[in-house]
Amino acid sequence: MTEEINDAAPLDAVVIGAGFAGLYMLYRLREQGFSVHGFEQGDGVGGTWYWNRYPGARCDSEIMYYSYSFLPDLEQEWPLKERYPGQPEILRYLEHVADRLDLRKDFTFGAKVTAIEYDEATGRWTVRTEQGQTATARYVVTAVGCLSTANRPDFAGADSFQGVSLHTGRWPHEPVDFTGKRVGIIGTGASGIQAIPVIAEQAGHLTVFQRTAQFTIPAENKPLDQHFVAMWKQNYREWRRRTRQSAGGAPVSRSTVSALEVPEDKRRAIYEGAWGAGGFTFTFGTFGDLLVDEQANKTAADFVRSKIDEIVSDPEVADMLKPTAFPFGTKRLPLDTNYYETFNRPNVDLVDLRRTPLEEITPTGIRTSGGQYDLDMIVYATGFDALTGPLQALGIRGKRGRSLAEAWAEGPRTYLGLAVPGFPNLFTITGPGSPSVLSNMPVSIEQHVEWIGDCLAWLRDRALGGIEATESATVAWTEHVQEVANLTLYPKAASWYMGANIPGKPRLFLPYIGGLDNYGRKCDEVAGNGYEGFELSSAHAVAS
Numbered sequence: 063m064t065e066e067i068n069d070a071a072p073l074d075a076v077v078i079g080a081g082f083a084g085l086y087m088l089y090r091l092r093e094q095g096f097s098v099h100g101f102e103q104g105d106g107v108g109g110t111w112y113w114n115r116y117p118g119a120r121c122d123s124e125i126m127y128y129s130y131s132f133l134p135d136l137e138q139e140w141p142l143k144e145r146y147p148g149q150p151e152i153l154r155y156l157e158h159v160a161d162r163l164d165l166r167k168d169f170t171f172g173a174k175v176t177a178i179e180y181d182e183a184t185g186r187w188t189v190r191t192e193q194g195q196t197a198t199a200r201y202v203v204t205a206v207g208c209l210s211t212a213n214r215p216d217f218a219g220a221d222s223f224q225g226v227s228l229h230t231g232r233w234p235h236e237p238v239d240f241t242g243k244r245v246g247i248i249g250t251g252a253s254g255i256q257a258i259p260v261i262a263e264q265a266g267h268l269t270v271f272q273r274t275a276q277f278t279i280p281a282e283n284k285p286l287d288q289h290f291v292a293m294w295k296q297n298y299r300e301w302r303r304r305t306r307q308s309a310g311g312a313p314v315s316r317s318t319v320s321a322l323e324v325p326e327d328k329r330r331a332i333y334e335g336a337w338g339a340g341g342f343t344f345t346f347g348t349f350g351d352l353l354v355d356e357q358a359n360k361t362a363a364d365f366v367r368s369k370i371d372e373i374v375s376d377p378e379v380a381d382m383l384k385p386t387a388f389p390f391g392t393k394r395l396p397l398d399t400n401y402y403e404t405f406n407r408p409n410v411d412l413v414d415l416r417r418t419p420l421e422e423i424t425p426t427g428i429r430t431s432g433g434q435y436d437l438d439m440i441v442y443a444t445g446f447d448a449l450t451g452p453l454q455a456l457g458i459r460g461k462r463g464r465s466l467a468e469a470w471a472e473g474p475r476t477y478l479g480l481a482v483p484g485f486p487n488l489f490t491i492t493g494p495g496s497p498s499v500l501s502n503m504p505v506s507i508e509q510h511v512e513w514i515g516d517c518l519a520w521l522r523d524r525a526l527g528g529i530e531a532t533e534s535a536t537v538a539w540t541e542h543v544q545e546v547a548n549l550t551l552y553p554k555a556a557s558w559y560m561g562a563n564i565p566g567k568p569r570l571f572l573p574y575i576g577g578l579d580n581y582g583r584k585c586d587e588v589a590g591n592g593y594e595g596f597e598l599s600s601a602h603a604v605a606s
């Protein structure tokens with residue numbers, strides 16, 4: 063049955079997604095006097111933190127800046143307990159925001175958008191969900207996240223497994239009991255590295271199936287000193303300002319010293335200090351050239367490999383855990399709590415799928431070329447079809463019925479990660495070509511939401527009805543995104559930043575690595591110049 067969301071008049075805007083981005087976008091547009099409705103496929107708000115409920119799920123951004131800055135009262139009230147908030151805490155925060163701002167009433171939940179079609183005659187978009195709702199609107203804003211389409215590799219026999227299969231990105235809402243169970247986990251990316259130590263504590267036996275050994279740095283999670291919290295809260299506005307102007311969306315200092323400039327003993331002492339302090343200081347606070355110079359990078363990689371030797375007691379296991387296939391930090395660097403230590407437990411085994419490839423999932427477990435592993439439960443920690451996956455799943459068709467899949471056959475082409483030529487009045491929050499996953503995301507999200515909100519108000523004030531990225535601005539930006547990435551070591555890794563975890567996905571560097579500070583300035587400049595690089599039209603304008 064079809065349910066019309068707007069039976070009276072077309073909406074000004076539809077927002078898709080109810081995570082950090084969708085919640086703020088909907089609120090912002092509503093506050094600006096636009097009629098707006100949201101669709102969310104989950105049954106509640108929270109996005110990433112609604113879906114990723116696996117044991118050990120936790121943020122790697124520190125709690126002081128993994129939050130909204132547009133709610134100054136809430137930032138004073140919200141307790142800051144732990145350095146890195148866990149999934150339940152972040153979900154509670156977003157649920158609180160939704161209640162406080164009364165956002166749920168403007169969302170339809172359990173509504174998965176599967177078609178978004180543009181009508182050139184009316185200049186309107188029609189949005190349809192799998193569940194039968196439709197809405198028409200002048201603008202569509204996708205807030206579908208970068209990491210919301212779970213990647214389930216096509217392992218032969220996966221459906222035949224008679225035990226319990228779980229994906230970290232689609233975790234059940236009820237607690238999962240691993241007690242006494244033989245558990246296998248496939249994948250050692252950021253989610254796997256968080257989940258493995260926690261599952262190992264409970265499971266009867268845990269077998270870790272590793273395809274690519276990863277670098278990981280200790281998180282050093284801990285309760286926050288409440289004097290520190292009081293000091294932080296007193297200066298919150300200033301921290302927020304600095305955060306917005308930083309390269310990574312976090313108020314941390316970045317070293318400009320080369321790793322090759324300092325003698326070896328001093329370099330090691332600096333790495334030791336950062337390892338002990340925990341967090342991304344290791345990458346950005348130690349030396350300035352780790353991600354641009356191969357020799358400098360090797361010093362960090364060697365240090366982490368030496369730590370693995372120190373921590374892991376079985377030298378053969380330590381060797382399997384040592385990453386060698388890509389430069390340090392060029393895949394999403396996980397932060398961990400006792401990851402390497404977990405391989406000293408008697409109930410944990412490591413299987414290197416490079417040496418003994420996974421052949422099939424069987425009714426009773428996993429078979430590799432090295433033998434059969436009998437299991438009660440399989441956890442897929444196999445990540446996401448990042449950045450483009452959620453957008454492609456929306457079934458977007460723009461002018462002349464052209465699909466986004468056709469427009470992006472060779473890889474995503476965007477203007478500022480915000481807009482795509484041929485798809486007027488459609489905005490993509492944290493789309494490919496924006497800093498997104500290379501930044502502390504709430505900060506990137508707020509920058510996008512505010513830019514889009516200001517843009518729509520600007521158009522309304524001028525009785526303009528349409529905005530579309532030009533082809534030339536899009537080509538220039540898309541080339542710039544690749545050029546900047548090519549100045550770094552990132553493209554040397556077969557990472558999800560490059561689309562390399564999904565068979566057939568074009569290999570391009572997906573996020574913008576030039577820094578949120580530079581990016582924000584560019585967006586402001588574009589707006590200040592009357593939305594330079596966009597074609598504006600008065601067709602279908604509606605009086606405000």
Ligand SMILES: Cc1cc2nc3c(=O)[nH]c(=O)nc-3n(C[C@H](O)[C@H](O)[C@H](O)COP(=O)(O)OP(=O)(O)OC[C@H]3O[C@@H](n4cnc5c(N)ncnc54)[C@H](O)[C@@H]3O)c2cc1C
Pocket residue numbers: 078079080081082083084101102103104108109110111112114119120121122123128173174175176205206207208209210253452455456492501502503504507
């Ligand atoms: C395990 C994990 C840890 C992370 N840790 C960090 C961190 O430490 N720091 C950091 O900055 N970022 C982190 N991230 C990234 C995180 O995704 C962002 O910080 C942030 O939560 C993104 O918010 P969002 O609203 O853009 O997207 P999401 O939170 O992904 O929300 C998007 C929403 O859109 C909905 N949606 C998607 N497609 C459709 C559709 N077709 N129809 C209807 N609804 C749809 C989804 O269901 C989802 O609820 C992490 C991500 C994961 C998975």
